[in-house]
Amino acid sequence: LARKTAELILRYAKNILEKNSSPSAEKIMSYRAGYRPEERRTIEQKLFTGELLGVTSTTALELGVDIGELDASILVGYPGTIASTWQQAGRAGRSQKESLAVLIGLDDPINQFLMRNPRYFFDKTCERAIIDPSNPYILAQHLLCAAYEMPIENEESSLFGEQMFEVLAALCEAGEVSYRGKWFWAGNDYPAGQVSIRSTSGRGFDIIHIESGSLLGTADAAMAFETLHPGAVYLHAGESYIVMRLDIDNYIAYVSEADLPYYTVPSTSTKIENVSPFYSKNLASSQVWFGCVKVTSQVIGYRKKQLMSDQVLEYVSLSLPEEEFPTQAVWFAIPKDTADRLIGRGFDIAGSLHALEHAAIGILPLFAMCDRQDIGGVSNPSHPDVSMLPAVFIYDGHPGGVGIAEKAYEQIEELLEATLKVMEDCPCEDGCPSCVQSPKCGNNNQPLDKAGAIFMLRDMFSNSPETYDRADSSDR
Ligand SMILES: [Zn+2]
Ligand SMILES: [Zn+2]
Numbered sequence: 451l452a453r454k455t456a457e458l459i460l461r462y463a464k465n466i467l468e469k470n471s472s473p474s475a476e477k478i479m480s481y482r483a484g485y486r487p488e489e490r491r492t493i494e495q496k497l498f499t500g501e502l503l504g505v506t507s508t509t510a511l512e513l514g515v516d517i518g519e520l521d522a523s524i525l526v527g528y529p530g531t532i533a534s535t536w537q538q539a540g541r542a543g544r545s546q547k548e549s550l551a552v553l554i555g556l557d558d559p560i561n562q563f564l565m566r567n568p569r570y571f572f573d574k575t576c577e578r579a580i581i582d583p584s585n586p587y588i589l590a591q592h593l594l595c596a597a598y599e600m601p602i603e604n605e606e607s608s609l610f611g612e613q614m615f616e617v618l619a620a621l622c623e624a625g626e627v628s629y630r631g632k633w634f635w636a637g638n639d640y641p642a643g644q645v646s647i648r649s650t651s652g653r654g655f656d657i658i659h660i661e662s663g664s665l666l667g668t669a670d671a672a673m674a675f676e677t678l679h680p681g682a683v684y685l686h687a688g689e690s691y692i693v694m695r696l697d698i699d700n701y702i703a704y705v706s707e708a709d710l711p712y713y714t715v716p717s718t719s720t721k722i723e724n725v726s727p728f729y730s731k732n733l734a735s736s737q738v739w740f741g742c743v744k745v746t747s748q749v750i751g752y753r754k755k756q757l758m759s760d761q762v763l764e765y766v767s768l769s770l771p772e773e774e775f776p777t778q779a780v781w782f783a784i785p786k787d788t789a790d791r792l793i794g795r796g797f798d799i800a801g802s803l804h805a806l807e808h809a810a811i812g813i814l815p816l817f818a819m820c821d822r823q824d825i826g827g828v829s830n831p832s833h834p835d836v837s838m839l840p841a842v843f844i845y846d847g848h849p850g851g852v853g854i855a856e857k858a859y860e861q862i863e864e865l866l867e868a869t870l871k872v873m874e875d876c877p878c879e880d881g882c883p884s885c886v887q888s889p890k891c892g893n894n895n896q897p898l899d900k901a902g903a904i905f906m907l908r909d910m911f912s913n914s915p916e917t918y919d920r921a922d923s924s925d926r
Contacts, residue, residue: 452508452823453482454677455526457685458713459506462758464688474503480688481507484657484667489687509534511541521549527556528564530821532571558822559812559872562884566875570816588852589617594626594635601632657684660694660704671701675749675770676716678703682752683714698771712754712763718892720747722779722828722843725835733862734911738782740859745826745845746774750892765894778851780859783839788909792902799840802902803829804893805886807842809903810869812888814844817865818857823847823890825854870907873900 460480467475479493479502490510496502505511509529520542529535535553543549555565564571589610596602596610607614621627628636654668655678666686669678674696678684682693684705690713691705727741749770754763784792784803793799807829815822824847833841846855858865876885881900888895 453484454685454713456480456482456506456508457688458757459526460688461685461690463506477501477503479505481505481511483508483510484669485687486665486667509538519543519547521547523549523551525551525553527554527558528561528815530815531819535571557883558889559809559885560815560822562876563813563816563868563872589613590621591850593617593621593633594637597627597633597635598637601634602627603632655701655703657686657703657705659691660706666691666705669703674701674703675773676718679716679749679752679768679770681714681766681768682716683708683710683712685713712756714752715755715889716749717751717753717765717894718747718890719750720745720826720828720892722830722833722835722845724776725779725781733782733866735788736783736785736910738780738859738862740780740856741778742776743779743843743845744774744776745779746772747826747892748772753894775849777846777849778853778855779843779845780855780862781836781841781843782862783833783836783841784906785910786839788906789840791909792906795905797902797905798897798899799831799902800829801897801899802906803831803840803842805873805881805898805900805903806869806906807844808886808888808891808895808898809872810842810865811844812885813868813872814854814858814865816868817861818854820854824852866907866911870904870911873904873907 457480460478463478464475467478479496481490481493485493493502493505497505523539523542525535525538529538539551539553542551555561593602593610593614596606602610602614602618604615618627618629618633622629622633626635626637627633654670655674656668657666657678658664659666678693678696680693680696684691684693684703690708690710692708692710693703694706695704696702697704722743722745724744725741726743727739729741730737730739732738749768751765751767753765755761756763789799792802807827811825811827812822814820814825818825826845826847828843828845829841830843831840832838833843835841844855844858846852848854873885876882878885878900881887881895881898883889886898886900886903
């Protein structure tokens, strides 16, 4: 559950209770990262003693917090992995008492896929959903930071796992460490410096209440431009504030109390450069690559969306600095003859690619154990790094990559098969949030051609496009 969603649900619930003059309005709270520690302890205590009846929370409450006995848990949206779904459901009903867990499917591809294919969830074991701490990319960064602090001894594999040696050998080859009885750091820059700007370990922004000068909360630097841009509505403990000023140099956002009828959604523009493939393989009548790319993104504006109805009230442009980071990506090209047939049928190539990109990103968490927020994508009708062919890029949102793109590469056939299923099974005609629309699309979901995306995938995989007729799509 995203922070904003936790705050919005609290706000909506409070409104309804207050309208009915219910005393319960005072007995619900929200809980998330970014609250001050004292605030969090108070909420935990009140929940434990039963003073609070309920809490809307992000996964912040998952982490070893004792909250006593709850009767029910309502999961708003699939948490991203089967393991965390069971874990969150298990927050209710301790000591053998019966409890209720409800999962509400949101209108995005992965939630709707699971709602339509519940066996996918109940038949799967948790194995594939357990976060892999030996992920070589995460381990490599841990090891670099550790070696910088103090040379790593071979015995420390008991801490880092046997995979430590393999990763250290690779780092050695890359000149990042050297071995002289111990593993010494051999890089130039402080290693954490390379990863800090967008990761949670980086310096955070302070959120200052402009009227009182007091510290309201903090936010990750990675999220600052998206959530604390001037004009952004910042929700905290059910109260809404507006960001008056973002002081980028000093990492401070100044907010003022404001009871507004809307919330804000940022728009981001993204481009992919410096493409260098590590390896590639055949994909139906095309090819797929895995490698390194440079992602440059910029928050270019935001939309004001009305509370409850989600209706867009206004779009406001912003000029904020670009942020760039190297990461890993998986990308595939659309064969020229598929593109020709697609255009010949009157489909929109840019819209088809864009729709395919969104649907694939929407369903990827099912294969790569990640959150949709951890992945980004770019589609281009003629990308210079892919022989000017139409191409779809899906990249890891963490600088350097944490293995998400590689997982997508390994399972690309299954991923695209599920992507096709998401689009074909969705009853909408022209695309909706459950299939090809994305809530975080920097282009406000323009252009999108769902039928074209279906044609594209079928053509690539079957080489028998004649079996598919455009007239079919409206009947689905
Ligand atoms: Zn749809
Ligand atoms: Zn988009």
